[in-house]
Amino acid sequence: MLKKDKHIECILFFCAFLSIIFLFGIAASLFKEGLPIFKVVSPIKFILGKSWHPTHEPPEFGILPLILASFLVTLGAMLIAVPLGVGSAIYTAELSHPRIKETIKPMIELLAGIPSVIYGFFGMVVVAPLVQKLFNIPVGLTAFTASCLLGIMALPTIISIAEDAITSVPKEIKEASYALGATKWETITKVVIPAAKSGILTAIILGLGRAIGETMTVLMVAGGAAVIPHSFLQPVRPMTATIAAEMGEAPAGSPHYHALFAISAVLFLITVGLNILANYIKEKGYEKI
Amino acid sequence: MKMWGTKIMYAAIIVALIAAQMVTSEMAFAGRRTLVLTGSTTVLPIAQLCAEKFMDQHPDVNISVRGGGSGVGIAALIDGTCDIAMASRPMKTKELKSARGKGINPLATVIAKDGIAIIVHPSNPLSEITLAQLKDIYTGKISNWKDVGGKPGKIVVISRDVASGTFEVFKKIVLKGAKTRADALMLASNKAVATTVEKTPGAIGYVGLGYISSKVKALAVDGVEPTKETVVSGKYKLARPLYLYTDGKPTGLAKEFIDFVLSPEGQEIVDKIGFVPVKPTSE
Numbered sequence: 001m002l003k004k005d006k007h008i009e010c011i012l013f014f015c016a017f018l019s020i021i022f023l024f025g026i027a028a029s030l031f032k033e034g035l036p037i038f039k040v041v042s043p044i045k046f047i048l049g050k051s052w053h054p055t056h057e058p059p060e061f062g063i064l065p066l067i068l069a070s071f072l073v074t075l076g077a078m079l080i081a082v083p084l085g086v087g088s089a090i091y092t093a094e095l096s097h098p099r100i101k102e103t104i105k106p107m108i109e110l111l112a113g114i115p116s117v118i119y120g121f122f123g124m125v126v127v128a129p130l131v132q133k134l135f136n137i138p139v140g141l142t143a144f145t146a147s148c149l150l151g152i153m154a155l156p157t158i159i160s161i162a163e164d165a166i167t168s169v170p171k172e173i174k175e176a177s178y179a180l181g182a183t184k185w186e187t188i189t190k191v192v193i194p195a196a197k198s199g200i201l202t203a204i205i206l207g208l209g210r211a212i213g214e215t216m217t218v219l220m221v222a223g224g225a226a227v228i229p230h231s232f233l234q235p236v237r238p239m240t241a242t243i244a245a246e247m248g249e250a251p252a253g254s255p256h257y258h259a260l261f262a263i264s265a266v267l268f269l270i271t272v273g274l275n276i277l278a279n280y281i282k283e284k285g286y287e288k289i
Numbered sequence: 290m291k292m293w294g295t296k297i298m299y300a301a302i303i304v305a306l307i308a309a310q311m312v313t314s315e316m317a318f319a320g321r322r323t324l325v326l327t328g329s330t331t332v333l334p335i336a337q338l339c340a341e342k343f344m345d346q347h348p349d350v351n352i353s354v355r356g357g358g359s360g361v362g363i364a365a366l367i368d369g370t371c372d373i374a375m376a377s378r379p380m381k382t383k384e385l386k387s388a389r390g391k392g393i394n395p396l397a398t399v400i401a402k403d404g405i406a407i408i409v410h411p412s413n414p415l416s417e418i419t420l421a422q423l424k425d426i427y428t429g430k431i432s433n434w435k436d437v438g439g440k441p442g443k444i445v446v447i448s449r450d451v452a453s454g455t456f457e458v459f460k461k462i463v464l465k466g467a468k469t470r471a472d473a474l475m476l477a478s479n480k481a482v483a484t485t486v487e488k489t490p491g492a493i494g495y496v497g498l499g500y501i502s503s504k505v506k507a508l509a510v511d512g513v514e515p516t517k518e519t520v521v522s523g524k525y526k527l528a529r530p531l532y533l534y535t536d537g538k539p540t541g542l543a544k545e546f547i548d549f550v551l552s553p554e555g556q557e558i559v560d561k562i563g564f565v566p567v568k569p570t571s572e
Contacts, residue, residue: 014303055451055460056468065471124481129488138491139445141474224450224475235474245450245477248330248358251384 034262069236076147085158093166112156120220141223154207165199205278215240328362328375374534377454402565404520417509429470447494499563
């Protein structure tokens, strides 16, 4: 190997190594700051407790309402984003005229570039009053409102990854399908989608990760009531919103502070789990092909 | 194995570069006097505007103002990473204890007062409410407007996040330590509360005086209208002081700055952005 190559390799190695250091640094500090909460409440009471009153005397640290709220809002977002996202991906990859595709793609990428605080503001001022009138409910800041916005926010992730997966289905497979006399629709539903299945699933899981970790928007539109959710049309308080809203005022080193870090650690574990699942599905897909 | 030597060398170079960067940026300010304020987002606009005016008058001074919340500011004062902590609530006993443990002796200067107004939708026929009724609404005893003399309908209870300074004061004066009902909406800012009340016919919420507008209706509490005059006179009960905390009596630049905030010029800024001055203004 040439000497120059070696130096470049070293620099690149350092870049890659740096992100690993960051990841472990973040994980370590989350757990270091989060674990002390278990001196105050037991892990079971923390995860399954139904009441979140961190500044009350005595404080209560039950995060079940927050976990359920995060899952509910994310589920709603996926119900909206998956059909829309996968549908758009199929259309742009397989059906659309190249010129239409050239217009749609940058638009979708633009959607990814809008800051989340703008989504939140739009949700608060436009979507929430609409939801309130549409369902004739007392207040428009609900899990459903948050789901709508998160669904739109997860779209770019889902569309671009699913589209890559569909485009990378080998041409030969499609041509073989046509050669057997299948129609375009039959080819898409019975050949292309099954072949791109693992890629589409990866897209969905990454979109899911995007939705569950989103903070600013849910802080602004989910309503923030820390109750166990019973329906989509009620205010809820997801984990991310709780951390963002309360971290600034929690005295450093207090149980409240440690509880917020413990929530972050729970969220971190959920996201890591989702990413591992996405990788596993992707690899399994490659094995098949 | 030889590769590792080169790798370590590169790591060392990068670390050295970062360190050099930090040292030079420190040096850029060496000739100027600096003051760091951290804390409450309620106090932030006052401090920010005062700092800008103060720096115009003293070109050799560099003041940096950061938000983060009262808790963050007080923690920064205890850790010695700021000169003045901005706070919208008094320090808690726990915080005082940890400060004393580190040899810090926090001293509060009241620079302004802020009234907390109870707001409802403009279509709400109600025009006043009592502290006792408020407590019942926020703790969950009352859930219908007809129980406080209004038009029958569900009350949408809007509160601030349990960690905000505004909530602390509301909890102390109205709830008297009781728990907020679990189904209350907890919103992250004064602006969010005002916007939501503005768009929700059944809503009740509380915001700083500066956030009262024609789009919401402020209720009289125990017969007293929330105005600057009633807050100053002490008649309006839902009010709180805003503080600047220093380690011991303010000295040097910190003293100069706090004196400026309390000067007629500084108090005029306080008045202009919707808070209540504690000293005479220049007008």
